[in-house]
Amino acid sequence: MAAGPVRNGPRSLQWDASVLRKSPPLLExxxxxxxxxxxxxxxxxxxxxxxxxxTALVGPNGAGKxxxxxxxxxxxxxxxxxxxxxxxxxxxxxxxxxxxxxYLEDEFGLYDELTASQCLHYAAAARGVTDxxxxxxxxxxxxQLDITHCLPKRVRELSRGQRQRVAIGQAIISAPKLLxxxxxxxxxxxxxxxxxxxxxxxxxxxxxxxxxxxxxxTELEAYSTHMLVLRAGRMIEYRALSTVAADAAPLRxxxxxxxxxxxxxxxxRDWATLTTAGEQIQAIxxxxxxxxxxxxxxxxxxxxxxxxxxxxxxxxxxxxQVLSFGETRQTxxxxxxxxxxxxxxxxxxxxxx
Amino acid sequence: xxxxxxxxxxxxLWLQISATRLILAPVVIAIVVALLxxxxxxxxxxxxxxxxxxxxxxxxxxxSVVGTSIRDEITGRTWNQQRMxxxxxxxxxxxxxxxxxxxxxxVALLCALVAIFSGRADAGALGSHSPAVEYVFxxxxxxxxxxxxxxxxxxxxxxxxxxxxxxxxxxVFALVFVAxxxxxxxxxxxxxxxxxxxxxxxxxxxxxxxxxTALSLAAWGILGAWRAMRQALQVQQLPxxxxxxxxxxxxxxxxxxxxSETSMIIRVLIGATLALAAAAWVLMxxxxxxxxxxxxxxxxxxxxxxxxxxxxxxxxxxxxxxxVVGALLVAATTVTSGGAEVAGVRPAGFFVKTAGSGxxxxxxxxxxxxxxxxxxxxxxxxxxxxxxxxxxxxRRSAVxxxxxxxMYVAVPAALQTxxxxxxxxxxxxxFAAAPIILALxxxxxxxxxxxxxxxxxxxxxxxxx
Numbered sequence: 014m015a016a017g018p019v020r021n022g023p024r025s026l027q028w029d030a031s032v033l034r035k036s037p038p039l040l041e042x043x044x045x046x047x048x049x050x051x052x053x054x055x056x057x058x059x060x061x062x063x064x065x066x067x068t069a070l071v072g073p074n075g076a077g078k079x080x081x082x083x084x085x086x087x088x089x090x091x092x093x094x095x096x097x098x099x100x101x102x103x104x105x106x107x108x109x110x111x112x113x114x115x116y117l118e119d120e121f122g123l124y125d126e127l128t129a130s131q132c133l134h135y136a137a138a139a140r141g142v143t144d145x146x147x148x149x150x151x152x153x154x155x156x157q158l159d160i161t162h163c164l165p166k167r168v169r170e171l172s173r174g175q176r177q178r179v180a181i182g183q184a185i186i187s188a189p190k191l192l193x194x195x196x197x198x199x200x201x202x203x204x205x206x207x208x209x210x211x212x213x214x215x216x217x218x219x220x221x222x223x224x225x226x227x228x229x230x231t232e233l234e235a236y237s238t239h240m241l242v243l244r245a246g247r248m249i250e251y252r253a254l255s256t257v258a259a260d261a262a263p264l265r266x267x268x269x270x271x272x273x274x275x276x277x278x279x280x281x282r283d284w285a286t287l288t289t290a291g292e293q294i295q296a297i298x299x300x301x302x303x304x305x306x307x308x309x310x311x312x313x314x315x316x317x318x319x320x321x322x323x324x325x326x327x328x329x330x331x332x333x334q335v336l337s338f339g340e341t342r343q344t345x346x347x348x349x350x351x352x353x354x355x356x357x358x359x360x361x362x363x364x365x366x
Numbered sequence: 367x368x369x370x371x372x373x374x375x376x377x378x379l380w381l382q383i384s385a386t387r388l389i390l391a392p393v394v395i396a397i398v399v400a401l402l403x404x405x406x407x408x409x410x411x412x413x414x415x416x417x418x419x420x421x422x423x424x425x426x427x428x429x430s431v432v433g434t435s436i437r438d439e440i441t442g443r444t445w446n447q448q449r450m451x452x453x454x455x456x457x458x459x460x461x462x463x464x465x466x467x468x469x470x471x472x473v474a475l476l477c478a479l480v481a482i483f484s485g486r487a488d489a490g491a492l493g494s495h496s497p498a499v500e501y502v503f504x505x506x507x508x509x510x511x512x513x514x515x516x517x518x519x520x521x522x523x524x525x526x527x528x529x530x531x532x533x534x535x536x537x538v539f540a541l542v543f544v545a546x547x548x549x550x551x552x553x554x555x556x557x558x559x560x561x562x563x564x565x566x567x568x569x570x571x572x573x574x575x576x577x578x579t580a581l582s583l584a585a586w587g588i589l590g591a592w593r594a595m596r597q598a599l600q601v602q603q604l605p606x607x608x609x610x611x612x613x614x615x616x617x618x619x620x621x622x623x624x625x626s627e628t629s630m631i632i633r634v635l636i637g638a639t640l641a642l643a644a645a646a647w648v649l650m651x652x653x654x655x656x657x658x659x660x661x662x663x664x665x666x667x668x669x670x671x672x673x674x675x676x677x678x679x680x681x682x683x684x685x686x687x688x689x690v691v692g693a694l695l696v697a698a699t700t701v702t703s704g705g706a707e708v709a710g711v712r713p714a715g716f717f718v719k720t721a722g723s724g725x726x727x728x729x730x731x732x733x734x735x736x737x738x739x740x741x742x743x744x745x746x747x748x749x750x751x752x753x754x755x756x757x758x759x760x761r762r763s764a765v766x767x768x769x770x771x772x773m774y775v776a777v778p779a780a781l782q783t784x785x786x787x788x789x790x791x792x793x794x795x796x797f798a799a800a801p802i803i804l805a806l807x808x809x810x811x812x813x814x815x816x817x818x819x820x821x822x823x824x825x826x827x828x829x830x831x
Contacts, residue, residue, distance in 0.1 A: 048661070086446075086450065087450070087600070088446055088449065088450070090600075090662070092661060092662055092665065093665060107600045108599065108600060108601065111450040111451070111452070112452060114450065116446065116447075116450060118443060118446060120443050121443055122442040122443030122444040122447075123442075123444065124377070124381075124442075124444065125442075126381055127377070127380060127381070131377075131380055135373055135376075135377045136447070136451075138370065138373035138376070139373045139374070139447075139448070139451035139452065139453050140451055140452050141452040143370065144370050144371075183447060184447075187452075
């Protein structure tokens, strides 16, 4: 299942969405199957991740998220299927692929008796950074993660949030193309989680593709461009997340189902009686206009970009005083719940063994 | 990169070496020597104490430190980061092997200096051989113990493929203790007598034989640790090293046992085969042989990834395979030589009772090794079968142990109660077709049961691929 077009909202990202839209897939997972003895963990998982994307991997406990991440990181060998990172088959050549992957386990470990600086030095040297560049690379990563002041301290003296950053620093010290993070915000307080979200946006801005699992959907929502839903070892859905407003990308000609929210200055009951725009909306989507309250419309219908623009023009020319007009941003939690609700049969059935 | 210090070795030095520790060791040793000199002012007592301290440091302290180096990575959740690094298996292995023990070796060096200088003052304590032999022996045995301790958690993996954390270092301690006690070194009080021993017809001293044996074991240990690290770092490799090591053990033992009247070829083959067979049963009992692993091997084989399929086989599988091949080679060599290779001796006496003259004829000899090949295959099939109906490694081992007791104790005993030579129908105590035929029948029955228990997924996956 390939991801649909990716759109980004103005609040979330600092990169150019059109670049992401044109990017070739960095990671490709094909028909992945992984079995634990007497227990299938993953069945027929296929998807691709575009370079520069941030994918939220969500699903209930036991869905297979960590197993999938371990397969992608080349730490677990699947029974069948393949994983490619930038053209390199991870399943066949994990050692080569590891050069471009950073991986942080859900319960990561650090060398508590070393200083943060020594940890980063070791990680850098172990990942092929030459001695001449060790200090520069360590300083750069520390600055990137805002832990420069932690470098002289022993790791056991650091807070959990700081340890988390040191661990991420180890994972990105060799500038990987893909960063795989399993429950990175687990155990962090809200402030540290918010800080981590900002960090992930910066990493994404630096060109790193991220695959992040978490149970805290609101946290993932802050930086994710895609959502991959797993349940009982099966992929329920993988798609791009919709955002509040369309970006400044060129017009797209394909028609697709869109959800629009319209906020009016004049209450609906006054306007609807006298405008042709109201009739126009009814003609486009006779059954899919919901009036949330007197000044809010919710429209669901198939449009292309030109149709969406024409609708706005008609509303305005018909006399509607439009305060805001744009696609509904569906929350990650709502998307997840909808995905689970839409695919109960697939989710609840395991392949017969 | 080649000019860089091994990052893992450097990390271990950060952990092990500090100015305080460097100063502390000689101070403590100096205090102990001073106390000894004041209470018992003889060089031999100081030498003896220093030698014991050196032995304890190298053999037990060092082994303990290395044994925990992998375990700490696993329990500390840092192991996967190392697996994903660009460190080569050799860098990671040598970094842990020599880095984790760096402080131990430092203390050992200080003890050795005390022992050497105090020993020179009391030449009688050195025995008839060069003291260098003792130190080389100790160094080599220490390296062997360290590498086995490093290898053990990696080589014996749990069913999920993760290294076992609970491999007891105490087993390595026991191994080292036995080897150390058995070594004919006369370490501190040699009587000066000249003793000689023979090994494959070569005359040497027991001390030199022990030293060269320890050096060989150290080389095998380092090779094993390196290969275990390669496996942990997902480098594909053919499973030849463990069978080769076992064959080496068998051959070494054959050179020093009562097979002196047979030819060199048959002694080597028998020694290697018996060592492989003994290890095969131990591994069958110890190592999980899940069909899950065989699913993967079968898929690779079906996809024409032959080398990848072979690299996926377990240690028990490879050892059983080599043991079976060895047994068949012994039988074939005996037949092709017309019995000349084994005439007048009882090379299979390890597990075959001999009648009358204490010798076996050619047919008995061939039959015994054919039987050995069949029962190895049969028992291996049972271990696979046990994996289909047991749910935990402990229960699996218990089931297999019961099976082995039943096959090799209960059944012969029951047959013996029926008839005075009843067990001859089951075990090849002298040549008869019955044990071979029964072994073949039970093997076929076991394979049939295994096929019937094989999950449908195996077939389904193989068909799909």
